[in-house]
């Protein structure tokens with residue numbers, strides 16, 4: 001699905017202090033693309049992802065994802081939008097420790113109206129043979145694969161990834177990037193990746209840079225490189 005944001009503003013109030021997390025942020029992401037969002041800590045990257053994903057509300061401006069305009073949605077409609085169209089992946093995998101791999105992914109399946117097949121999804125992320133393991137029995141990369149399966153099984157139109165490789169070493173991180181690229185190509189999922197790792201921009205179709213809540217730069221990559229070729233930092 002394509003994503004449009006037009007002059008989006010979002011402020012957080014903490015006590016006496018107002019933090020302007022997004023300032024007139026506008027962007028356009030065509031359907032079926034991979035986009036990397038770069039920027040220093042506190043520049044508004046997560047806030048941007050959260051308002052696009054319907055986790056957070058914004059104060060003004062407009063966001064449209066596919067045919068859905070998020071501006072005026074009631075809470076219930078926003079929840080439906082999030083359930084049916086959006087998958088989230090975080091740096092911390094947020095798996096439930098008392099559930100097995102398959103049970104964790106089942107949590108995602110139950111949220112969706114049109115879920116994908118469990119076996120197929122776990123095979124796609126290479127975790128079918130470990131479906132009865134618990135998160136504590138898995139490596140970081142494997143846990144992130146399970147988190148991706150949990151997002152993927154919902155059959156989301158957009159996949160929002162907040163530092164998906166932030167806790168992983170280079171080799172494991174690149175394997176996760178390969179998986180995200182595979183998801184993009186196989187399912188046509190639009191993928192947004194927030195990262196501090198500038199090199200990940202090399203594999204994206206386009207790159208957005210944020211600073212102090214503003215989108216200060218965006219450009220398209222003529223020739224995205226393969227995930228294993230990105231410069232790791």
Ligand SMILES: Nc1ncnc2c1ncn2[C@@H]1O[C@H](COP(=O)(O)OP(=O)(O)OP(=O)(O)O)[C@@H](O)[C@H]1O
Nearest residue numbers: 012013014019021040041042043044045046047048
């Ligand atoms: N729930 C909140 N309450 C108050 N302030 C917040 C909240 N969430 C974010 N902020 C502030 O909004 C600004 C943007 O935060 P955001 O998390 O979007 O930045 P970021 O670019 O994702 O940072 P990082 O790379 O460190 O995750 C920061 O100044 C942050 O402190």
